[in-house]
Amino acid sequence: MGLLDKEFADTNIVISTTDDVLNWARLSSLWQVSFGLACCAIEMMATSASHYDFDRFGVIPRPSPRQADVIIISGTVTLKMATRIKRLYEQMPDPKYVISMGSCSNCGGPYWEHGYHVLKGVDRVIPVDVYVPGCPPRPEALLEGLLKLQEKIRNESMVRKSK
Amino acid sequence: MKNAEEIFQILKNKFQDSVLEFKTDQPTEPIIIVQALEIDKICSFLSSEDELQFNSLVNLSGVDEIKENKLSVYYHLESTIHRHKILLKISTSREKPEVPSVVEVWQGANWHEREAYDMFGIIFLNHPDLRRILMPYDWEAGYPLRKDYENPEYYQGMKVPY
Numbered sequence: 291m292g293l294l295d296k297e298f299a300d301t302n303i304v305i306s307t308t309d310d311v312l313n314w315a316r317l318s319s320l321w322q323v324s325f326g327l328a329c330c331a332i333e334m335m336a337t338s339a340s341h342y343d344f345d346r347f348g349v350i351p352r353p354s355p356r357q358a359d360v361i362i363i364s365g366t367v368t369l370k371m372a373t374r375i376k377r378l379y380e381q382m383p384d385p386k387y388v389i390s391m392g393s394c395s396n397c398g399g400p401y402w403e404h405g406y407h408v409l410k411g412v413d414r415v416i417p418v419d420v421y422v423p424g425c426p427p428r429p430e431a432l433l434e435g436l437l438k439l440q441e442k443i444r445n446e447s448m449v450r451k452s453k
Numbered sequence: 454m455k456n457a458e459e460i461f462q463i464l465k466n467k468f469q470d471s472v473l474e475f476k477t478d479q480p481t482e483p484i485i486i487v488q489a490l491e492i493d494k495i496c497s498f499l500s501s502e503d504e505l506q507f508n509s510l511v512n513l514s515g516v517d518e519i520k521e522n523k524l525s526v527y528y529h530l531e532s533t534i535h536r537h538k539i540l541l542k543i544s545t546s547r548e549k550p551e552v553p554s555v556v557e558v559w560q561g562a563n564w565h566e567r568e569a570y571d572m573f574g575i576i577f578l579n580h581p582d583l584r585r586i587l588m589p590y591d592w593e594a595g596y597p598l599r600k601d602y603e604n605p606e607y608y609q610g611m612k613v614p615y
């Protein structure tokens with residue numbers, strides 16, 4: 291049980307806030323849409339594989355957007371793909387998050403000027419929570435992006451009324 | 454095995470005026486330039502003739518030669534039987550870029566021709582399925598690899614320029 295191991299004098303009762311419990315559950319099991327785009331996707335797969343092991347943060351790929359919490363836009367977003375990405379995003383249930391991985395998805399990357407077919411940043415079609423820079427970002431950078439997203443979720447509130 | 458010049462002579466004897474020029478003054482392999490509208494007949498001859506047997510279309514690509522006001526298509530052919538290669542070229546006008554398809558001769562030409570159509574707007578006559586292959590089907594802004602192409606401001610409500 292790690293941290294909880296033999297720390298309590300009494301059994302059974304832990305006091306916390308609803309927000310903390312819900313957020314802890316949500317940020318520890320961020321399921322990603324099983325979806326990759328270009329060269330960055332290779333790096334994303336490396337992050338999922340045994341060496342970097344995305345799974346230890348609770349990130350596993352789900353083949354359906356309807357069962358996913360986060361979508362990692364890992365690569366070049368062509369105009370043709372952008373319409374599909376928008377639809378995928380809309381099919382995800384709330385609350386949902388977007389990590390934009392790599393220069394292409396952040397701002398068009400190497401195709402920013404002459405890429406007649408490339409959307410200059412996925413944030414033109416869907417809202418982005420975390421931008422991970424790099425071409426491609428190393429797995430460590432993507433992990434850092436995930437930690438940033440977890441930090442964001444940790445500070446959200448699911449129960450308080452929004453003003 | 455035959456060299457490009459011998460193959461040019463065979464073609465010249467068979468098709469005469471339809472075979473225009475044998476071009477050697479460049480760093481690449483020699484180019485045989487032929488009449489655009491005869492390309493299907495020439496290719497079917499090249500693939501079926503016993504001493505030539507070009508059974509493989511290695512590559513087919515469009516080129517915009519805007520200075521000469523032309524659109525060209527290059528055909529890289531190889532015979533895996535006789536182990537010889539040639540490079541064929543046709544040119545057509547930018548206003549009415551039409552050239553017969555060679556899908557009948559090599560099935561592999563299908564997607565190559567669709568790509569040349571998608572990027573340059575070259576119409577391949579008798580092609581079984583001449584649709585765009587890379588750009589969206591509803592792309593209306595023209596053919597992106599033409600030198601005078603201008604990207605649109607918007608596509609489906611998405612801003613295109615940086």
Ligand code: SF4
Binds near residue numbers: 394399
């Ligand atoms: S940012 Fe670089 S590595 Fe990533 S998809 Fe674009 S070109 Fe490929």
